[in-house]
Amino acid sequence: MAQVYYNKKEGVQRLSTETGAGQWGSALAMACQMFGLQCKVYMVKVSYQQKPYRRILMETWGAQVVASPSPDTESGKKVLEADPDSPGSLGIAISEAVEDAAKREDTKYSLGSVLNHVLMHQTVIGLETKKQLDRADDEADVLVGCIGGGSNFAGFSFPFIADKLSGKKKKLRVVAIEPSACPSLTKGKYVYDFGDTVGLTPLVKMHTLGHSFVPAPMHAGGLRYHGMAPLICKLYDEGVMEARAVSQLATFEAAVTFARAEGILPAPEAAHAVRGAIDEALRCKEEGRKRTIVFNLCGHGYLDLSAYEAYMAGKLQDYEYPAEKVAEALRGLPSVKG
């Protein structure tokens, strides 16, 4: 909403963006519709194919959605030439959306995560959570969230991390959960890298798996970006927050357990937070300690039922991103002095 508002104020008529599983694309499509802007969404191809109802939702809100890599941009054509069967990646989709905006006078670019202002807009989540806890005389001991580019995790945790940084709540633990198929924080290198695949975006210092990273198509859990918000990376590097990678099967197991207990079906991405929260609760049981664990359920899974179907049919496998692939992609890092 916020990004569309400021674009509209400046007279922008059209926004381009990327989306993975489609939550961000849906949000931007709705906001553009409400503020009267056109919207073009480059959706990672494997998700475009696996989640048709997300595309239909975005189109219902008036957006134009294409599968990325697409023939609509030079970036997309370049990828298709090299690999016509590319499943796509967020890095590629970002390249396309940025190129689209750079080439048109009437269009600017809207990013779903990573950038400081995007994370800041999400802090309404954590600010509300703090009020809700205060009103009930509850206090968080552990915060848990899933992490892909960092926006929902930052939005949720930053208002609490403020108390940690000021010394008011030094013991608060803040835990980010990422997929073992896309382990930017736990296996990536903290260096300058492009935000996109082609090299059109600025270089930012972040934990990265390398801008050429493409997640395995079998990975159904989302959170598939090669990098991570620089603000999150700095806090992780300084030990203010922790990170853990979890496997796909364990994530869906947690999601089904949660759905059966609480009646809410989490999005595969949000299920990583559920896994992390359950693990923290089990740890409390083992240690015989009581802790208040608060996690952010950042999305529902009602448009991702095909992933649940695959899980329950035993078709999903665990995938741990191999160290050799990390090393290979990191060899392509831009060389930045200092």
Add this chain to the structure above:
Amino acid sequence: MGSDKRQTKFLLPERDIPAKWYNIQADLKTPLPPPLHPGTHQPLGPADLAPLFPMELIKQEVSQERWIEIPDEVRDFYRLWRPTPRYRARRL
């Protein structure tokens, strides 16, 4: 406060939708490493980002102000689905 021990949902009224965003950059011990131009590898200026983003968002990107006012029009849209509820997962 004495809340119901079986209370499951914790709801806030719309007037409690935040009026300002929190900018953690104001509270970092050291500043964030700057983003670099993809071609020159030099720190970016606002002019580099202007083709892609409106100036107000470029300013927010580098702001060191701890709180940034949420425009009324944006806050009004938040009323469609915010505040979101907190749930106690008693059955998990």
